[in-house]
Amino acid sequence: MAGQADRWTGAFFVALAAVLYFHVIPTYVETVDYGWVHPRTIPNAVAIIVAVCGVAQIIGPAPVTVPPARQLARAGLFFALIVAGLTLTAFLGFKIVAPLLALAIMLAIGERRPGWLAAGVIGMPLAIWLFVAFLLGRPLP
Amino acid sequence: MVDLATILAGFADAFTPFNLAFVLFGVIVGQFVGAVPGIGPIMAMAIAIPFTFGLDTLPAIAFLVGVNKGGLVGGAVPAVLMNTPGTPDAAATALDGFPLARKGKPLKATKMALFSSVTGDTVSDIVLITVSAPLAVLALRMGPVEVFALIIFAFSIIAGLIGNSVAKGVIAAALGLLCASVGSDPEHYTPRLIFGHFELYDGLPLASVAIGMLAVSEILRRLSETRGRMRATVEIPKTQDAADTRVSFAEYWACRFTLLRGATIGTILGALPGIGSTAAAFMSYAATKHASREPESFGKGNIQGIAAAESANSAVVGANLIPLLTLGIPGSVGAALIISAFMIHGVQPGPLLFEQQGRLIYGLFGAMIMANVLNLFVGQIGLRLWVRVVSAPESFVFASALLLCIVGVSMATGGLFGVAVMLIFAGIGYLMTSFGYSVVIFIIAFFLGPRFEISLSQSLALTNGKPAALLDHPIALALLVLALVCLIWFGLKARRLARAA
Numbered sequence: 001m002a003g004q005a006d007r008w009t010g011a012f013f014v015a016l017a018a019v020l021y022f023h024v025i026p027t028y029v030e031t032v033d034y035g036w037v038h039p040r041t042i043p044n045a046v047a048i049i050v051a052v053c054g055v056a057q058i059i060g061p062a063p064v065t066v067p068p069a070r071q072l073a074r075a076g077l078f079f080a081l082i083v084a085g086l087t088l089t090a091f092l093g094f095k096i097v098a099p100l101l102a103l104a105i106m107l108a109i110g111e112r113r114p115g116w117l118a119a120g121v122i123g124m125p126l127a128i129w130l131f132v133a134f135l136l137g138r139p140l141p
Numbered sequence: 142m143v144d145l146a147t148i149l150a151g152f153a154d155a156f157t158p159f160n161l162a163f164v165l166f167g168v169i170v171g172q173f174v175g176a177v178p179g180i181g182p183i184m185a186m187a188i189a190i191p192f193t194f195g196l197d198t199l200p201a202i203a204f205l206v207g208v209n210k211g212g213l214v215g216g217a218v219p220a221v222l223m224n225t226p227g228t229p230d231a232a233a234t235a236l237d238g239f240p241l242a243r244k245g246k247p248l249k250a251t252k253m254a255l256f257s258s259v260t261g262d263t264v265s266d267i268v269l270i271t272v273s274a275p276l277a278v279l280a281l282r283m284g285p286v287e288v289f290a291l292i293i294f295a296f297s298i299i300a301g302l303i304g305n306s307v308a309k310g311v312i313a314a315a316l317g318l319l320c321a322s323v324g325s326d327p328e329h330y331t332p333r334l335i336f337g338h339f340e341l342y343d344g345l346p347l348a349s350v351a352i353g354m355l356a357v358s359e360i361l362r363r364l365s366e367t368r369g370r371m372r373a374t375v376e377i378p379k380t381q382d383a384a385d386t387r388v389s390f391a392e393y394w395a396c397r398f399t400l401l402r403g404a405t406i407g408t409i410l411g412a413l414p415g416i417g418s419t420a421a422a423f424m425s426y427a428a429t430k431h432a433s434r435e436p437e438s439f440g441k442g443n444i445q446g447i448a449a450a451e452s453a454n455s456a457v458v459g460a461n462l463i464p465l466l467t468l469g470i471p472g473s474v475g476a477a478l479i480i481s482a483f484m485i486h487g488v489q490p491g492p493l494l495f496e497q498q499g500r501l502i503y504g505l506f507g508a509m510i511m512a513n514v515l516n517l518f519v520g521q522i523g524l525r526l527w528v529r530v531v532s533a534p535e536s537f538v539f540a541s542a543l544l545l546c547i548v549g550v551s552m553a554t555g556g557l558f559g560v561a562v563m564l565i566f567a568g569i570g571y572l573m574t575s576f577g578y579s580v581v582i583f584i585i586a587f588f589l590g591p592r593f594e595i596s597l598s599q600s601l602a603l604t605n606g607k608p609a610a611l612l613d614h615p616i617a618l619a620l621l622v623l624a625l626v627c628l629i630w631f632g633l634k635a636r637r638l639a640r641a642a
Contacts, residue, residue, distance in 0.1 A: 006306075009576050013312055020319075030331040036601035039326040039333050042594055046319040053308040053315070062306040064577040067365070072575065075365035079568055082357075082543065086564060090557055094548065102540040109367045111536035119533075124541040128548055136188055141551040141560065 003061025010057030017051035081105065094140040098125040144499075151503025154199055155511060163200040164508050167207020168515045172523050174208075175215025175228060177545055182212020182228070186478045190485070198486040198501060203508035205482055209475050210262060210512045213418070213455050214520050217254040218527045221447070222247055224359045225542055229351035230454040232584060233422035237439060237446030244442050247528050248386040253447045255520040256388060257400055261452030263513050264404035265411065265459030270506045273463045282616065283413055285599030290617035290624070291413070292593045297624035298424045299585050300631055309578050317583040320345055321590020328598045340558045348553040350587055351419075352546055353563035354580045358570030360539050360546075373532045388444075396448040399429050403449045407456025412464060417473060418457035423585050425453030431631065459509065465490055466502060 025043045032038050067075075085101035102120045111117060132138050154160065167189075174185040185208050193201035216228035221238030234254055241250040283291070300310070323334045324344030335341040403425040410421040429449035430439045439446050461476040469491035471477035483490050488498055495502055530538070550563045570580045604610035611618050 005576065009578075010308075024334070028336060029333045030329075032329045032331060035328050035598070036606065037326075037328050037594060037598040039329055039331050042322045042590075043319060043334065046315045046322070049315045050312055050319075053312045056308040057306070057312075060308075062309070062577070067575050071365045075361050075571055078361055078364045079564070079571075082567075083564060086547070086557065086560055089547075089560075094551075098544050098547075102544060105364070105540045105543065106536045109364060109536045109539075111534065116534055116537050120537045120540045124537075124544060128544060132548055132552065138188075138552055140548060141557050 003063055005066045006061030006064050007058050010054045010061065013050050013054035013057070017047045017054060021047040021051070078105070078108065081108065089141055095125070095129065098128070147499040148503045151500045151505075152507040154500065154504040155203065155507025160200050160203055160504075160508060161511060161515075163196070163204040164207040164512050165515050165519070167204040167209075168211035168512055168519050171208040171211020171213075172215035172218075172516070172519055173211075175212035176218045176523075176527065177549055182209045182215075183474050183478065185212060186475060190478065190482055193482060194485065198483075198488060199504045199508070201486060202479065202482055202505055203512070205479055206505065206509055207512045207515070209458055209479075210455075210509070210516055211519070213262075213458060214255055214258045214516050215523075217258060217451055218251055218524065219542075221250045221254055222527055222530075223356075223538065223542060225356035225546075226351070229347060229355075229584070229588070230418040230422055230457075231450075232351065232355050232419065232581065233426045233450035233454070234447055235355065236426065236450070236581065237441070237443050238450075240440065241442035241444065241447070245381070246385045246442075248524065249388060249444075250442075250447060251524045251528065252388045252521075253392075253396075253444050254451045255517065255524065256393060257396070257403070257448040257451035258455040259513050259517050259520075260400045261404040261407055261454070261456035262459060262516070263510070264401070264452075265408045265456035266506070266509050266513065268408050269459045269463055269466075269509075273467055284603070284614070285596045286603055286611070286614045286617045287620065288413070288592070289596035289600040290614075290620035292589055292596060294620045294624040294627070295420055295424055295589060296586075296593075297627040297631075298427050299582065300427075300628060306577065310582055313573065313578045313580070313582040314586040317586025317588075318590045318593070320350065320583075321587045322594065327591065327595040338558070340556075344591065345562060345587075346550075346554045346559050347588065349550050349559045349562040350566050351584055352550055353566030354570030354573075354584060357543065357546055357563060357567035358574060358580070360543055361567060361571045362574065363535060364539055367535055372535060392444060396445055398432075399445045399448045400452045402428060402432075403452030404456040407453035408460040410453075411457035411460025411473075417588070418454040419588050420585065421457050422450040422454040423581065425449040431634065466494055467491075469494075 021044065025040055025047065029040045029043060031040070066072075081104055082101070085097055085104070088100075089097045099121045102124060103117070106117055106120050111120075129140065133140050155164075170185060170189070171182050175182050186205050189205060189208055193204060196204070212228065213230060216226060216231035217234045217238065220226035220231035220235035221242050224235050224239040226232045226235055238250045238254055241247075296314070319334075321344070323341055325331065325342055326333050332342060403421075406425045406428065407418065407421040410424070411418070426439075426446060426449045429445055430436050433439065433443075433445060435443075457473070458475065461471070461473045462479070465471050465476045465480055469480070469489070471480045480490055488494070488501065546563065547560050550559050551557060553559065554562075570583075573580050573583065611621070
């Protein structure tokens with residue numbers, strides 16, 4: 001059905017709004033009972049608006065073309081790869097991780113040509129180092 | 142009143158080869174760093190200020206103005222060619238620029254962005270040079286109540302960007318507001334939704350959110366679509382019609398009202414401190430889309446969309462200097478950096494500036510005009526270079542763009558925490574786009590959110606919570622009525638289109 005995905009996302013937003021309103025906002029926003037706009041005013045208003053719109057989406061879904069599950073999974077894999085790269089950067093530094101991350105991404109896409117692999121794995125990290133660390137004198141992550 | 146001799150002497154100072162060389166250098170640096178996601182002209186200016194200590198005042202300021210102006214043009218290039226805005230200001234340019242580039246017309250799209258940027262910037266500079274003083278007085282009358290009404294008006298214009306589902310558009314805006322509320326609340330300064338991360342006390346960094354949602358999420362989408370077949374990032378036909386590689390005068394002239402509208406919106410918003418060029422670009426885009434006879438063609442490579450966004454975001458730069466030069470109030474971070482450069486060189490911006498430093502100010506105006514002209518020439522060369530870059534395979538371009546995003550955001554936010562935030566928003570942006578929620582509306586709400594809350598709080602305090610007090614604020618009242626008219630007009634138009642469909 002064309003609007004099925006929209007119904008599911010509507011339900012997700014209703015659930016998200018409920019979690020926000022009943023758990024997240026009371027726990028992570030302080031209570032202040034003076035002044036005009038309290039710290040909770042905007043987040044609570046947002047939660048209510050999201051819930052109402054989520055219900056509206058469940059009742060009247062709009063047709064939406066969602067990418068195939070396989071493509072979503074591939075995006076998830078690339079995302080995990082980048083997160084792993086960032087985690088490694090925290091320990092080993094950008095200078096070591098950048099070529100490895102570039103290599104992993106290029107190989108995962110299917111790039112096998114040595115020239116382009118060299119450009120992405122050696123050329124670009126070197127250019128970034130030259131520009132940021134050498135020319136601008138700023139530390140790399 | 143500054144006499145003609147001082148004005149001419151000022152312009153003559155600006156046009157000396159020495160000063161022109163600094164403007165040119167600034168424009169080149171600005172265009173280059175503007176094109177690198179996350180770095181942008183503001184950071185380039187911040188880094189460049191210490192290098193101007195040894196210079197005279199005029200070349201130093203002219204150089205910084207060149208960096209600022211060049212950066213806005215540079216930011217549009219990757220937005221158009223890779224859907225990866227170099228600066229948040231250029232996000233609106235990507236909406237139509239990238240689809241046009243993907244149709245095999247990258248040079249046409251980037252040239253239109255360049256011409257529109259220079260046009261908007263020049264119009265705004267002319268306004269600055271001719272009527273900056275009265276405009277600054279008008280800007281001073283904009284108190285918190287008027288700014289609140291202006292933000293409501295901005296939201297009503299941007300509602301025009303909501304697509305076929307109002308619920309989805311409102312959810313996107315609400316989530317943007319929710320993310321904008323992270324950090325200390327503006328009235329009581331208590332921490333809000335920071336989950337123990339004190340890095341979030343000042344809120345989520347705009348660079349992380351904007352680059353994550355717009356650039357990295359697009360990289361993720363393109364990576365997930367690539368299946369072993371190596372292709373160019375932007376396919377450029379080998380035999381291309383000359384009309385597809387240039388913007389004809391007829392095409393430019395057809396955009397004259399769009400350019401003028403964009404420049405007007407950019408100039409007005411630029412004269413008001415704190416609103417910024419991102420909001421101006423999206424407001425202009427939304428207004429143009431609604432004024433168009435073929436709104437369905439927007440987002441699919443309509444050249445008017447590029448003209449609307451670029452003319453508005455560039456017009457903000459000149460107008461930002463209106464409150465700075467006349468009142469000593471910086472209208473943006475870029476203007477604040479220029480004010481600091483003024484003060485470092487012993488010049489005190491404010492109402493007496495024109496009387497005491499008339500020659501310097503008109504020299505600066507001359508440098509600004511020259512920066513626009515040089516932007517045009519440097520841009521023409523730079524664009525060809527960038528078009529060559531994006532004809533490289535996706536594997537190379539996306540891996541490189543990702544590394545640049547990581548480094549740029551890390552520099553902008555001062556560490557890996559900002560990069561982690563960028564990745565989280567990349568994931569959110571990817572999912573939102575995949576399920577039909579507008580990331581553009583999210584970004585705008587996120588950008589305007591803090592200003593909205595502060596002005597709401599101040600307005601309620603000033604009016605004692607009584608709506609009748611709005612009668613004492615005729616500008617605010619007029620803006621609120623305009624907002625209502627816009628919403629009704631958009632609603633009727635959407636209904637008419639739905640019926641026609």
